[in-house]
Amino acid sequence: xxxxxxxxxxxxxxxxxxxxxxxxxxxxxxxxxxxxxxxxxxxxxxxxxxxxxxxxxxxxxxxxxxxxxxxxxxxxxxxxxxxxxxxxxxxxxxxxxxxxxxxxxxxxxxxxxxxxxxxxxxxxxxxxxxxxxxxxxxxxxxxxxxxxxxxxxxxxxxxxxxxxxxxxxxxxxxxxxxxxxxxxxxxxxxxxxxxxxxxxxxxxxxxxxxxxxxxxxxxxxxxxxxxxxxxxxxxxxxxxxxxxxxxxxxxxxxxxxxxxxxxxxxxxxxxxxxxxxxxxxxxxxxxxxxxxxxxxxxxxxxxxxxxxxxxxxxxxxxxxxxxxxxxxxxxxxxxxxxxxxxxxxxxxxxxxxxxxxxxxxxxxxxxxxxxxxxxxxxxxxxxxxxxxxxxxxxxxxxxxxxxxxxxxxxxxxxxxxxxxxxxxxxxxxxxxxxxxxxxxxxxxxxxxxxxxxxxxxxxxxxxxxxxxxxxxxxxxxxxxxxxxxxxxxxxxxxxxxxxxxxxxxxxxxxxxxxxxxxxxxxxxxxxxxxxxxxxxxxxxxxxxxxxxxxxxxxxxxxxxxxxxxxx
Numbered sequence: 001x002x003x004x005x006x007x008x009x010x011x012x013x014x015x016x017x018x019x020x021x022x023x024x025x026x027x028x029x030x031x032x033x034x035x036x037x038x039x040x041x042x043x044x045x046x047x048x049x050x051x052x053x054x055x056x057x058x059x060x061x062x063x064x065x066x067x068x069x070x071x072x073x074x075x076x077x078x079x080x081x082x083x084x085x086x087x088x089x090x091x092x093x094x095x096x097x098x099x100x101x102x103x104x105x106x107x108x109x110x111x112x113x114x115x116x117x118x119x120x121x122x123x124x125x126x127x128x129x130x131x132x133x134x135x136x137x138x139x140x141x142x143x144x145x146x147x148x149x150x151x152x153x154x155x156x157x158x159x160x161x162x163x164x165x166x167x168x169x170x171x172x173x174x175x176x177x178x179x180x181x182x183x184x185x186x187x188x189x190x191x192x193x194x195x196x197x198x199x200x201x202x203x204x205x206x207x208x209x210x211x212x213x214x215x216x217x218x219x220x221x222x223x224x225x226x227x228x229x230x231x232x233x234x235x236x237x238x239x240x241x242x243x244x245x246x247x248x249x250x251x252x253x254x255x256x257x258x259x260x261x262x263x264x265x266x267x268x269x270x271x272x273x274x275x276x277x278x279x280x281x282x283x284x285x286x287x288x289x290x291x292x293x294x295x296x297x298x299x300x301x302x303x304x305x306x307x308x309x310x311x312x313x314x315x316x317x318x319x320x321x322x323x324x325x326x327x328x329x330x331x332x333x334x335x336x337x338x339x340x341x342x343x344x345x346x347x348x349x350x351x352x353x354x355x356x357x358x359x360x361x362x363x364x365x366x367x368x369x370x371x372x373x374x375x376x377x378x379x380x381x382x383x384x385x386x387x388x389x390x391x392x393x394x395x396x397x398x399x400x401x402x403x404x405x406x407x408x409x410x411x412x413x414x415x416x417x418x419x420x421x422x423x424x425x426x427x428x429x430x431x432x433x434x435x436x437x438x439x440x441x442x443x444x445x446x447x448x449x450x451x452x453x454x455x456x457x458x459x460x461x462x463x464x465x466x467x468x469x470x471x472x473x474x475x476x477x478x479x480x481x482x483x484x485x486x487x488x489x490x491x492x493x494x495x496x497x498x499x500x501x502x503x504x505x506x507x508x509x510x511x512x513x514x515x516x517x518x519x520x521x522x523x524x525x526x527x528x529x530x531x532x533x534x535x536x537x538x539x540x541x542x543x544x545x546x547x548x549x550x551x552x553x554x555x556x557x558x559x560x561x562x563x564x565x566x567x
Contacts, residue, residue: 043435203297310334338365
């Protein structure tokens with residue numbers, strides 16, 4: 001598959017993030033959030049996905065996204081704050097100068113063409129695949145405008161062999177009488193596995209309606225049963241024979257068909273009372289299927305009706321119940337739809353991601369399902385702080401951005417779930433992080449792939465300091481929910497996260513170095529395997545002392561403690 005901008009999209013997927021991540025300390029310190037494993041991250045989702053890649057690669061069981069559909073009226077336009085020159089882009093993406101100029105033209109003007117949409121979605125899907133576990137699965141909502149393009153793109157990103165299904169969801173239950181041709185009452189949900197041979201789509205719980213189809217018309221001691229056709233659609237010689245019913249009626253298969261079992265197998269089933277000839281004893285024979293022998297669940301079909309999984313109006317009603325009669329978001333998805341996806345694809349301790357969070361239906365569904373089945377699923381949601389219309393009811397109510405709505409929906413749904421399940425022990429809190437500007441970001445015009453290193457800063461404010469620490473720890477493989485603890489080394493405060501010791505602030509002295517070595521010797525619980533130093537804040541002679549001390553200690557203790565200097 002090719003389009004104008006594909007080379008640029010490939011470049012974007014490989015560029016490092018331009019931002020840092022910072023924590024909302026006030027929100028995260030609240031009792032309901034302090035120990036939560038759920039995450040809501042504010043920022044451009046491509047930036048956030050890049051930040052998460054190292055730590056969360058191969059960790060996410062299910063991703064659901066509801067990206068812009070590019071309908072022409074949904075507000076999608078390609079937006080990109082990268083500032084490459086044509087010459088720069090030509091060199092970095094290995095494309096002609098003419099192609100580079102054409103790409104920069106549509107990125108600058110805010111295009112909503114198919115090419116622009118594909119350029120937008122490609123790098124996000126590419127990184128999303130990396131985040132999935134080997135048995136992970138992604139569900140993508142889309143409509144007719146881009147479904148054909150998306151199918152081809154997903155075949156390339158995930159592989160044709162990992163396509164699972166295209167689900168048709170009935171989003172409306174009544175016809176749209178002003179439609180030009182057809183009343184478009186459905187959307188699609190494309191489903192891809194990371195590795196189809198490792199993926200499992202679970203059975204749905206059996207319903208009373210499904211079980212009611214089973215009866216025991218002959219008082220069989222094996223219990224209730226239903227009957228299945230004994231005929232097959234094609235004709236095979238082993239299935240051509242005459243069956244004589246208990247009342248003497250003879251039955252032969254039609255000329256183009258045959259019985260689905262051989263004569264020997266039929267006689268065996270007849271002896272085991274597994275053939276049903278109707279109450280008269282003379283009907284065309286059928287096979288008895290016992291409820292006790294069927295799978296403990298129902299295989300999911302690819303058409304999802306509104307009465308089973310909800311519809312657009314139901315989704316809007318759910319928001320109104322939370323937001324005092326207002327919706328505030330145009331395209332929410334119903335909780336029942338998301339719960340069905342969760343039930344099909346996740347176990348009780350799995351990690352779920354939605355990087356087009358919108359009204360946070362995914363978070364609501366995760367928490368509600370956990371409350372219902374005692375699960376401990378966690379979610380990561382990502383939402384851009386896109387401004388709401390100043391004339392909208394959302395803006396007037398204080399929700400200045402979509403992110404504000406996302407956050408409020410999670411909080412309000414948590415309260416509602418707690419009211420409905422007062423004894424639940426499930427995680428109803430969430431931590432907030434957000435992308436923030438890199439304090440010393442180089443321009444794209446001077447950028448090269450060789451410069452694709454971690455952000456470099458100096459003279460840090462407290463906010464910048466903690467942002468750098470969070471970003472470095474995440475890049476080094478720590479989860480955002482992993483604790484970062486302060487470690488006193490003499491008069492100096494370092495930070496320990498997952499056996500990595502960070503020395504970022506100024507003021508490190510030879511006495512503090514001695515305290516570090518003594519702590520290694522005397523504290524059995526202090527066993528870092530890496531020391532990571534912000535070189536701009538630690539003088540070079542102390543860097544040399546630290547390096548020499550670590551080498552000496554390694555030789556003495558026969559361990560492998562490494563030193564990393566970042567500038």
